[in-house]
Amino acid sequence: MPAPRDCPCHSGERYNACCGPYHRGTAKPETPEALMRSRYSAFALGLGEYLTETLASDHPDRSMSAAELSKGLFASWRRQRFLGLTIASAKTDGDQGQVLFFARVFEKGQDRSFAELSQFRKEAGGWRYASGVLVRKEDLPADVASLTPEALLALAR
Template sequence: MSPAPGFRAADPAAPCPCGSGGSYRSCCAPFHRGEAEAPTAEALMRSRYAAFCTGDEDYLLRTWSGQTRPASLELDPRQRWTGLEILRTVRGRAQDALGTVEFRAGYRYQGRDGEHREVSTFVREEGRWVYREALDLR
C-alpha cells in the first residue's frame, strides 16, 4: 500500500482520518492493507474516506463495484480532507446485501474550505462490501 504521488503514508499511531476515535493502526489500516474486510457499509465508507485522505488509490479501486468502477483514479494531493460526519446509515449491516450511507466531508482546496455531501450506495459482491454509486447532494 503506497500512497499516490504527493501524499504521505498515514502514521499508524495517529487518530484514524475516518473519525472513529481509534488509531489508524487499529481502525482502517487493516482494511487498507488487505488484512481484513469492512464488516458493514458504514465501516467501508469510513475506510474509503480514510483512503482518500491518505491517497490510497489502490484501495479505492479494490473496494469499488466491478459494475461501476473506473479504469483508474487520479487523486489531487492539493485537496486535503478535513473531517467526516456520518449523517445517516440505512441497512448495510453484516447480514444485509445493500446499504446506504449519507455523509458530509469537509475539505480544503486552493486555500478555500468546502464540503462534499453524498448518499453512497454499497452492495455485497462475492461476500464483501463494495461501493456502487453516489447521489451527490452539493
C-alpha cells in the same frame, strides 16, 4: 508516508485499530459504514489502489484502466485536504447498504465540502461502493447533522 496515529475517518480510534487493517488487506469492512469510513481515509491518505479495489464491479470508474484511475486519484489527493467526516445515517438491508455523510474537504484554500448519499453492495465476499448522490456544501442547510436521505435527494434534483 508513515501511517497516521489517529484515523483520518475521525472515528476517534487509532488508525491501526480502525481503517488501517482494511487498507493493509488484513481485514474487510463488515458494514457499509465501515467501508465508507475506510474509503474516506483512503482518499485522505492517497490510497488509490484501495479505492479502486472497493468499487462495485459495475461502477463507471471501472471502465478506466487502473493506471488512469490511480493517476487521477493521486492528482486529486495532492490538491485536497480531508478535515472531517460526519455520519448522518447508515442502514443495511441484506446485501445492500446506504450511508449519508458530510465530508469537510478543502482544495487550495477553497471549501469543497459536500454531503453524499452513498449506495453499497455486497459482492465478491465484501462490501463495495456502487454509487452516490452528492450535494455541495453551498446547497446544503446550515444544520447538516439533521439531513435525511430524502432531504438530500430533494436537494440534488
